Amino acid sequence: MASLRLSSLAARGVVASAVSRPSPVAVRGFSTSLTRRQNDPATSADSKKPTFAIASRLKDGRALALDVWSVFNAANLPQDCINLGQGYMNFPPPVWARDAAEEALRSVEGNHYAPAKGRLRLRKAIKQFYGTQFGKELDPETEIVVTSGANEGQYAAFTAFIEPGDEVIIFEPFFDQYLPSIAFHGGKCVYVPLHPSSEPAPNVKIGKQSWTIDFDELRRAVTPKTKMIVLNTPHNPVGKVFTRAELEGIAKIAEEHNLIVMSDEVYESLVFDGLEHVRIATLPGMWERTITVGSAGKLFAATGWRVGWLVGPPSLIGPTTAATTRIVFCSNTPMQEAAAAGLEQARERGFFEQQLAEYEERRGVLIDAFEKLELEYAWPEGSYFILLDISKVRWPKNYTFPATIEGRGRDFKASWFIANEIGVSSIPVSEFYCEEHVAIGENYARFAFCKDLDTLRRAGERLQRLREYLV
Numbered sequence: 001m002a003s004l005r006l007s008s009l010a011a012r013g014v015v016a017s018a019v020s021r022p023s024p025v026a027v028r029g030f031s032t033s034l035t036r037r038q039n040d041p042a043t044s045a046d047s048k049k050p051t052f053a054i055a056s057r058l059k060d061g062r063a064l065a066l067d068v069w070s071v072f073n074a075a076n077l078p079q080d081c082i083n084l085g086q087g088y089m090n091f092p093p094p095v096w097a098r099d100a101a102e103e104a105l106r107s108v109e110g111n112h113y114a115p116a117k118g119r120l121r122l123r124k125a126i127k128q129f130y131g132t133q134f135g136k137e138l139d140p141e142t143e144i145v146v147t148s149g150a151n152e153g154q155y156a157a158f159t160a161f162i163e164p165g166d167e168v169i170i171f172e173p174f175f176d177q178y179l180p181s182i183a184f185h186g187g188k189c190v191y192v193p194l195h196p197s198s199e200p201a202p203n204v205k206i207g208k209q210s211w212t213i214d215f216d217e218l219r220r221a222v223t224p225k226t227k228m229i230v231l232n233t234p235h236n237p238v239g240k241v242f243t244r245a246e247l248e249g250i251a252k253i254a255e256e257h258n259l260i261v262m263s264d265e266v267y268e269s270l271v272f273d274g275l276e277h278v279r280i281a282t283l284p285g286m287w288e289r290t291i292t293v294g295s296a297g298k299l300f301a302a303t304g305w306r307v308g309w310l311v312g313p314p315s316l317i318g319p320t321t322a323a324t325t326r327i328v329f330c331s332n333t334p335m336q337e338a339a340a341a342g343l344e345q346a347r348e349r350g351f352f353e354q355q356l357a358e359y360e361e362r363r364g365v366l367i368d369a370f371e372k373l374e375l376e377y378a379w380p381e382g383s384y385f386i387l388l389d390i391s392k393v394r395w396p397k398n399y400t401f402p403a404t405i406e407g408r409g410r411d412f413k414a415s416w417f418i419a420n421e422i423g424v425s426s427i428p429v430s431e432f433y434c435e436e437h438v439a440i441g442e443n444y445a446r447f448a449f450c451k452d453l454d455t456l457r458r459a460g461e462r463l464q465r466l467r468e469y470l471v
């Protein structure tokens with residue numbers, strides 16, 4: 001079965017195009033000349049093509065390496081594979097929010113540039129949505145900027161504050177966009193790994209408590225060049241919700257060393273088990289040094305809208321607005337209207353409560369499957385991801401993997417094997433680590449539960465077959 005699947009991959013060009021971490025020196029029209037004969041007419045045509053040196057920041061930002069999303073892409077996996085890899089939903093955003101985008105498209109204004117800092121309606125809706133959660137009402141003119149997804153907002157904040165050589169502390173495993181966004185500005189990522197817990201999670205047999213910070217490691221990571229700490233709660237991919245005590249510990253270090261904190265809270269509406277979502281910006285002294293990141297994509301099952309925002313003091317939001325204005329100028333107008341309508345109506349419709357209950361049920365389906373399978377996993381306190389310990393998964397010795405998988409962490413092989421032979425795709429977690437710490441991530445695969453119940457139930461049933469491949 002494996003070799004059959006492999007040959008079909010070769011036919012689709014997946015195997016042949018495999019590049020593990022290519023060197024970005026110079027590209028001659030993505031030359032294939034090494035495999036062609038000298039007198040091949042295509043070769044002489046290729047040799048006439050101009051050569052351009054690629055900026056080294058692409059290599060520094062891992063942008064030339066074949067990324068995990070391209071490897072574990074539906075097009076490379078068997079057609080009937082259930083996709084729990086990439087974190088996008090297989091259900092639509094609420095119709096009452098989508099209607100606002102349609103209405104905007106029917107108007108003249110709704111098809112034109114938005115103000116660089118975002119449509120006033122959306123900034124007012126963000127203000128109303130957060131109310132006094134930041135310990136004060138937000139000023140939509142100076143304390144909120146709308147961006148093209150959280151991603152671009154974070155990129156703009158790095159543009160505004162990171163000079164070449166500045167160090168930015170990020171916790172591992174990390175959302176993979178942080179690394180290129182920092183590296184593209186000449187910043188240096190300093191990695192502080194979170195540590196898996198071996199303590200049992202409450203009320204289950206196999207699940208383990210969430211991962212923890214070693215504060216000595218965090219303190220050692222700070223140098224005179226440190227400018228910023230990037231924090232993500234609820235966390236992708238661990239599913240961790242940082243506790244108030246942990247955030248107080250981080251805040252203390254940030255204050256002592258005069259650091260900016262970028263608090264990525266895009267999963268703010270997905271905090272389970274009655275846990276508290278603490279915003280580090282609300283801790284004493286932290287408002288003035290914190291940029292809080294939000295995303296309409298995550299709040300409204302609308303990752304394709306590409307609408308996000310940043311909240312913070314004018315001293316941080318002003319320069320970031322200046323940067324975003326020169327990066328994208330402004331964000332997509334009709335989808336800002338959809339996000340505004342979403343935020344305006346969500347509370348009275350009980351949308352977030354209902355969505356949370358639905359996600360809790362979805363989470364339960366995967367947890368049951370992993371408990372039955374008796375494979376350890378990190379109890380997901382928030383977000384829509386579960387980390388499964390795949391260190392016990394073994395595949396036949398003669399099993400063949402495409403070149404895109406060879407040379408990567410063991411988790412790439414395990415996830416590939418599970419996707420192809422069990423029929424459920426996941427994301428190997430070593431991708432979310434620096435080279436030196438890959439060995440920690442190699443033991444885990446990330447499964448996303450932002451899918452409908454039927455899909456998750458089918459995935460859970462299929463995953464039971466993994467038992468045959470456990471040691």
Ligand SMILES: Cc1ncc(COP(=O)(O)O)c(C=O)c1O
Nearest residue numbers: 149150151175236266295297308
């Ligand atoms: C932790 C984290 N931050 C930011 C983003 C990007 O959000 P957006 O789609 O709004 O750019 C994601 C998306 O997966 C994420 O997981």
